[in-house]
Amino acid sequence: MSSSPQHITVASSTKHLKAVRSFVLSYVVEEGFNEREVSEITLAVDEAYTNIIKHAYDNESTHEVHIAIGSTSQQLWIELTDHGKHFDPASYQAPDLMKRIKNKQRGGMGVYLIQKIMDVVEYGSTREKNTLLMKKNK
Numbered sequence: 001m002s003s004s005p006q007h008i009t010v011a012s013s014t015k016h017l018k019a020v021r022s023f024v025l026s027y028v029v030e031e032g033f034n035e036r037e038v039s040e041i042t043l044a045v046d047e048a049y050t051n052i053i054k055h056a057y058d059n060e061s062t063h064e065v066h067i068a069i070g071s072t073s074q075q076l077w078i079e080l081t082d083h084g085k086h087f088d089p090a091s092y093q094a095p096d097l098m099k100r101i102k103n104k105q106r107g108g109m110g111v112y113l114i115q116k117i118m119d120v121v122e123y124g125s126t127r128e129k130n131t132l133l134m135k136k137n138k
Helices: 014-030 035-056 097-102 110-117
Strands: 006-011 064-071 075-082 120-125 130-137
Touching: 006 014, 014 035, 014 064, 035 064, 035 075, 035 110, 035 130
Parallel strands: none
Antiparallel strands: 006 064, 064 075, 075 130, 120 130
């Protein structure tokens, strides 16, 4: 199935997580992904949106995040756009999972989870905006 792209713009606040989850969930279910895939894709978007709130906007809720979701016959794609601080994927280091478990550390797993869940993860940045494009093969 290949549905028309859908769009939502929400404020940069965790108050809108439920709306973001519902937006993603309804589209992904319609595309025929199984229950586990639906949960994982929703988690990836949740993590990406939360990272934008925390890191691009420093938890300031006065900014916007634009989310677009669409598909082709082979892939689902989701793009998040913000106008906050730039994320440099080259500076990212995967977490030491055993160390995190041993030290009972919370958080800091968003990028790792996104990369594990999605088949393609691409970051883009211009002076005006940052984009995160995530793709999941069908």
